[in-house]
Every structure is written in structure tokens, then in C-alpha cells.
Amino acid sequence: MRLSNKVAIVTGAGAGIGRASALRFAAEGARVVAADINEAGAIETADLLPDGSPGEIAPVRVDVTDTASVKAMIQSTVDRFGGLHVLFSNAGIMRDGSAIDLSEDDWDAMFAVNVKGAFLCAKHGVPAMRASGGGSLIITASANSFYAESDIAGYCATKGAAMQLTRAMAIDHGPEGIRVNCICPGWIETAMAAPYLEENPDGREFAGKIAPSGRIGQPNDVAEVALFLASDESSFVTGSLMLVDGGMSAW
Numbered sequence: 634m635r636l637s638n639k640v641a642i643v644t645g646a647g648a649g650i651g652r653a654s655a656l657r658f659a660a661e662g663a664r665v666v667a668a669d670i671n672e673a674g675a676i677e678t679a680d681l682l683p684d685g686s687p688g689e690i691a692p693v694r695v696d697v698t699d700t701a702s703v704k705a706m707i708q709s710t711v712d713r714f715g716g717l718h719v720l721f722s723n724a725g726i727m728r729d730g731s732a733i734d735l736s737e738d739d740w741d742a743m744f745a746v747n748v749k750g751a752f753l754c755a756k757h758g759v760p761a762m763r764a765s766g767g768g769s770l771i772i773t774a775s776a777n778s779f780y781a782e783s784d785i786a787g788y789c790a791t792k793g794a795a796m797q798l799t800r801a802m803a804i805d806h807g808p809e810g811i812r813v814n815c816i817c818p819g820w821i822e823t824a825m826a827a828p829y830l831e832e833n834p835d836g837r838e839f840a841g842k843i844a845p846s847g848r849i850g851q852p853n854d855v856a857e858v859a860l861f862l863a864s865d866e867s868s869f870v871t872g873s874l875m876l877v878d879g880g881m882s883a884w
């Protein structure tokens with residue numbers, strides 16, 4: 634049990650990477666709050682936990698762009714499970730477009746979820762982790778934190794910001810026993826990637842071709858890295874930017 638006695642929150646846990654991570658954490662003994670703006674998705678995640686699992690999943694609705702909602706998520710976690718040790722700030726959205734084509738609303742929406750959402754979770758989650766004796770904050774950035782792609786200018790900007798937030802927070806909070814790392818996935822087969830894969834029948838093959846590993850990633854590929862960062866096995870890892878892209882960025 635790599636996360637026994639740990640309390641974790643995973644945002645964006647109603648689908649994709651967040652769902653896989655919440656289930657993986659619970660399988661290792663964590664008591665997990667699966668938080669998502671899509672409450673039905675969060676409930677479905679909790680329902681997917683097999684009977685007899687060593688951990689527990691409590692579904693919660695949260696809008697990570699809203700202070701009151703984030704504060705309520707943190708407070709209800711502490712009230713229910715007695716503390717907070719792991720916060721996986723994973724909720725994210727993507728809107729297509731070059732800087733010229735992207736609407737201002739889409740720009741604001743992406744910054745609200747991908748950057749302000751991570752900031753609010755950290756702002757209100759770190760004090761709870763501090764009160765619990767320290768912890769691990771993980772942010773889902775992207776391979777696009779390092780390199781850009783065509784037609785997702787705003788998304789790339791948010792993920793660059795998420796990466797720098799990680800490093801800045803690792804410096805600020807390391808001395809109080811809080812590690813801060815980000816995971817930078819490449820192409821992962823989730824709802825976020827689905828429109829691209831549907832539009833491009835050879836998209837899956839293409840993603841496999843550009844990754845030396847020869848395949849597109851799956852949510853569990855990311856969940857395993859999140860588990861490592863959440864556990865005490867990574868006790869000397871902070872401020873790191875972990876690429877989980879099948880080697881795509883090695884080109």
C-alpha cells in the first residue's frame with residue numbers, strides 16, 4: 634500500500650487522467666476525494682472502485698475557477714478524512730485556435746481553469762497540507778509546456794504558466810515539507826484528445842509514430858507517474874517537470 638494513511642484530492646477526476654489517478658490512488662490505500670465540475674462523472678469514478686478496495690473515493694462537485702467552491706472542496710475533505718496530504722490539480726480544458734483565431738472568451742476560459750484553477754487549489758490546499766505535516770502537490774501541465782504545436786496558442790500559454798507555477802511553488806513551500814511537481818503528458822487517449830482523433834482517422838497511428846514508444850498514451854500511463862509523485866517514494870523529488878509522452882519530445 635503505497636498511499637496508506639494518505640488523504641488525496643484529484644481534480645478533473647470525473648474522466649480521463651484524473652479518473653485513472655483517483656482509482657489508482659485508492660487501490661494503493663488512499664482516501665480520495667474525486668472532484669470535478671461534472672458531478673455525474675465524479676460519481677461514476679467512485680462507482681468504478683471495486684468492492685473491497687483498500688482505499689475509498691468520495692465524489693465531490695467543484696469548479697476550480699471559483700474560490701468558494703475550491704475552499705468548500707478542501708474543507709469538506711479535511712472534515713471527512715481528517716487532513717490532506719496529496720493534491721493532484723489536474724482539471725483542464727483545451728480550446729483550438731491560433732492567437733488570431735482564438736476568441737477572448739476561450740483564452741479567458743483556459744486561463745481560468747488551467748492556471749487560476751491550479752493557483753486556487755494551491756492557495757487553499759497548501760495550508761491544509763501544512764497542517765497535516767506536509768504533502769505533495771502535483772499539477773498536470775503538458776508536453777506543450779516545453780514545445781508548441783500549431784493552432785493551440787492559448788493552451789500552450791496556459792501550460793507554460795502551469796510549469797512555472799510548479800517551480801515557483803516548489804521553491805516557496807519546500808522548506809515546509811510540501812513538494813510541488815508537474816506532470817507533462819504527451820498525447821493521451823481521453824475525451825480531450827477525442828476530437829483530434831475523430832477528425833484524423835490516422836491520428837492514433839500518427840501519435841504512435843511521433844512517440845518513440847510507438848503508441849498513443851493511456852490515462853493509466855499518467856496515473857502511475859502521479860502515484861509515484863504522490864507517494865513517499867518521491868520524497869527527494871520537487872520542482873520537477875515530468876514528461877510522460879512516450880519519448881515524443883526526444884526528437
Ligand SMILES: NC(=O)c1ccc[n+]([C@@H]2O[C@H](COP(=O)([O-])OP(=O)(O)OC[C@H]3O[C@@H](n4cnc5c(N)ncnc54)[C@H](O)[C@@H]3O)[C@@H](O)[C@H]2O)c1
Nearest residue numbers: 645647648649650670696697724725775820821823824825
Ligand atoms: N489528453 C491529452 O492528450 C493531454 C495531454 C497533455 C495534458 N493534458 C492535461 O491533462 C489534464 C486532464 O485532461 P484529460 O486528458 O484527462 O481530459 P478530460 O477532458 O478527460 O478530463 C478533464 C476533466 O476536467 C474537468 N474540468 C473541466 N473544467 C473544470 C472545472 N472548472 N472544475 C473542475 N473540473 C473541471 C472535466 O469535467 C473533465 O472531467 C488536463 O489538465 C489536460 O490539459 C492532457
